[in-house]
Amino acid sequence: MNRMRCAIIGSGNIGTDLMYKMLRSDHLEPVALVGIDPDSDGLARARAAGLNAPHTGPQWVIENAGNLDMVFDATSAYVHMRHHRQYRDAGITAIDLTPAAVGPKVIPSVNLYEHLDAPNINMVTCGGQATTPMVFAIRRALPTLPYAEMVSTVASKSAGPGTRQNIDEFTKTTSTALREIGGAEQSKAIIVLNPAEPPIMMRNTVFAAMPEGADQDAVIASIHEMAIEVAKYVPGYRLKNPPVIESGPFSTPGGVVPHRAVVLLEVEGAGDYLPAYAGNLDIMTAAALRVGEAIAQSRIPAGAPA
Amino acid sequence: MSTDYRLIDSTLRDGSHAISHQYNADEVVAIVRGLDRAGVQVIEIAHGDGLGGSSFNYGFSKVDEKELIDRACASTTTAKIAVLLLPGIGLADDLRDVKELGVSMARIATHCTEGDISEQHIKTAKKLGLETIGFLMMAHMNSPEGLVEQALLMQSYGADVIYIADSAGAMTTEDVRRRVNALVEALDVPVGVHAHNNLSMAVANSIAAYEEGAKNLDGTSAGLGAGAGNCPTEILAAVSDKYGISTGVDVLALMDVAEEIIRPLMPRQQVIDRAGLILGYAGVYGSFLLHSQRAAERYNVSQAEILLELGRRQVVGGQEDMIIDVALELARKHSEAQA
Known part of the structure; x- marks a missing residue:
């Protein structure tokens, strides 16, 4: 071939x-x-x-x-x-x-x-690859998604100088992807480096504003479907805990909403170069x-x- | 007037954690005026998690922080207005915005082992002409030698002052002395200490830091702040007077601010209850206190168990999302145990 x-x-x-x-x-x-x-x-x-x-x-x-x-x-x-x-x-x-x-x-x-x-x-970005699918999954089950947010935590050892010197580019690019591809009207991205030993697996959390009248079961089902979809090309991608819908109200930049969806993700790397904790490398590559x-x-x- | 150390008041930044980031403009104006009148040299204001911290993860600000910063800048006469920024949460662009509003100092904060993520932001702040402080958080999690290494990085990026923050209120006086001593020996720039009171050590540790050569000390009015609270400025100033350490602030005026402005707006007294003490004992980031309380109520699990597990996981500042993760896992364990 x-x-x-x-x-x-x-x-x-x-x-x-x-x-x-x-x-x-x-x-x-x-x-x-x-x-x-x-x-x-x-x-x-x-x-x-x-x-x-x-x-x-x-x-x-x-x-x-x-x-x-x-x-x-x-x-x-x-x-x-x-x-x-x-x-x-x-x-x-x-x-x-x-x-x-x-x-x-x-x-x-x-x-x-x-x-x-x-x-x-x-x-x-690695965090964008991990969280945008979930924002999209939530958005497709809702009439509108006023605001979505992601928090990505990676092991210090897996963050090279490129990431460290360009941390604003990471958050800006990720946040843009949550809107342009994920479908959120407003967004925010946060990255945290954790130096724990042994190194932690890459963790990502998605918070999504759920407007009044949202079909919560449809949102949860859509999240589960997407987890399977991503795992087809990133085998270590998984929901660390079942997604939950929490009650507010929450005063988000997209307006006050009664609930938020919380999706807790973990990405285990395939261990091709850095060990399994570096899921952030794995999901990008x-x-x-x-x-x-x-x-x-x-x-x-x-x-x-x- | 020359003073023995410079007092930086963080009531409007760290204190914001204790009121879930609900400051309004009138409160900000009253606090800035009171602190300015008392002779406080620097007043820090931002979301509790720094510029851009308003979020699901850390709590949304009631009023846009830039509007509050604008009001603070307009309300001070001699006190400098400072902001805090955590790379990964806030952006260098935010520093440009607040410079326009009249801010003259930026503190760039990273976890105590990750100083190299501050380069972009320290350099930006310096280029804007801001006095720039490198701020190493959770300093109990790094050795004196390790902190020196990180502080030298920040110094090389141009930081004018290096702080260590006992963000978990976990340090003994000896811990503080060793760290400050190492930094003062190794650095060309002045050193500062930001203490929390989870082990009831904040004032004693601040005085010890001064004795070891720290030239900047942090506090908040009435100790309002994350965890069991910060070093209370009115007490630190009073104790400093007794030691004959010159602070340049009017102790009685600081007591008035604490009593007449801050205490009336506190939703809870800043005491060292079980959860606060566990933060210091387990070395957990202070601002997890109220978030873990809410998660404990929501998922019907023990707040103490959440905090202890976060300590075991070596979670760092910024990972508030892990509170939900731990609460869900504890809830699942409990239901499995009952099944």
């Missing part, structure tokens, strides 16, 4: 984890893991896996554009902003795993097939891989041998 040729740029936690997942893909072929530090652990692992492991950063991707179909960018919002036009002009589809949010945002369980032709696709594979499948000409 013809696999799409992919470069992963950024040899930190996310890029390295994605490399291991892509090595198992039927549709995507990792050609290189590109970094900037020749001594990085990620590049050493790429060499061990038989991949190119250049340390010349975005320049390498541009120079080798003729041999690439896609670039998965796991650098930082800043680096992505500086280079996305070059990827586009070189005809390489960019799957952006930074919160730069240049291209349309994709959450596979919600809008996977809407942007497969876009030159640049943004994967939002699993979602990006799902998007890359969908693009690859959409480009197979009809009637071509699979």
Whole structure:
């Protein structure tokens, strides 16, 4: 089978984890893991896996554009902003795993097939991948969703320098996704780092304002359905406790509502690079891989041998 | 006038926890005027969880904090108006907004091991010309050496002062002395301490911090604040007088603010009851107090059990959502035990 040729740029936690997942893909072929530090652990692992492991950063991707179909960018919002036009002009589809949010945002369980032709696709954030599906699930069971909020807690050890230096980009991009893709009218995103030892699993909580007359059973059922949907591409994704509807009233930015839905989620990583606690890496890389594979499948000409 | 330490009053920020973030504009004006008249040098105001804290997770503010900050800035004559911001909750954009309103100090707070998430915000605050304080919370969860490492990061980003906060009110006087001493030795910038009273140590720990070289101390009027409350400023000022430590504040005027403005608006007296004591004993973030009380009532489980479990999980500030998680698990265990 013809696999799409992919470069992963950024040899930190996310890029390295994605490399291991892509090595198992039927549709995507990792050609290189590109970094900037020749001594990085990620590049050493790429060499061990038989991949190119250049340390010349975005320049390498541009120079080798003729041999690439896609670039998965796991650098930082800043680096992505500086280079996305070059990827586009070189005809390489960019799957952006930074919160730069240049291209349309994709959450596979919600809008996977809407942007497969876009030159640049943004994967939002790890917290966005974990919580937007639930906001969408609640929204589809309600006439309106005036306000939704997410709180993401990740183990300190799983948050690399990119996340730490760009924490505002994380909250802003995530919050935007809750509105644009989740369907909330107003939103807020919060991220917390927890240094506990042993490290905690990634936790995400969704709070949603429930307007008067909401069908609570339909909301709960929709949440359960969505949990199954996400777990199809992120196997460690689960409801930590059954979702609950709490009574208020609550004075939200979207107005006073009588109830709120609370969805308590946990994401256990597949342990490809960092251990199982780093579900935040896993959900990003699993979602990006799902998007890359969908693009690859959409480009197979009809009637071509699979 | 030169003083031995600078008093930073957080009644309008940390105190906000104790009234579930329900301050109105008239209360803010009265408190700012009273504190300003008493000679308090800095008055901090924001949602209890800092700028942008108004949320399901931490409680919605009754009045938009920026409106309250605007009123505070308009009501002070000599006291500086400060804000607190936790990266991950508030945004650097919020600092730009409040600078426009007249705020002159920003405190950038992180958990005591995560100082490097403050770089963006400390640099922004400095660029805006704000006096900028790096604020390391839950300082009982890190060693003196570990705190020094984090404080040096914040200092390198440009922080003018480094604080450690005993956010769980869990430190003994010896704990405070060792930490302050290490910081004063290692840093080029002044050190501050923010104490809570869950173990009834807030005033004693603040004085000990001063003796070790801290040049900034926090408190709130009548101790209004998260958990069993903060270091009460009127008591700290009175004790400082007795020690001959110059504070520059009028002790009797501070007592008037506590008695005549703060106590009448307190929904509950700021006492060390069982839940408050458990916070200090188990080392749990003080602002979990009222949230855990509500969850205990809602799910018919013990508040003490919730707090102890949160302590076991090493939950940090900001993880208020875990209170619901723990309450649901306790409720499930109870119903399974009965089945």
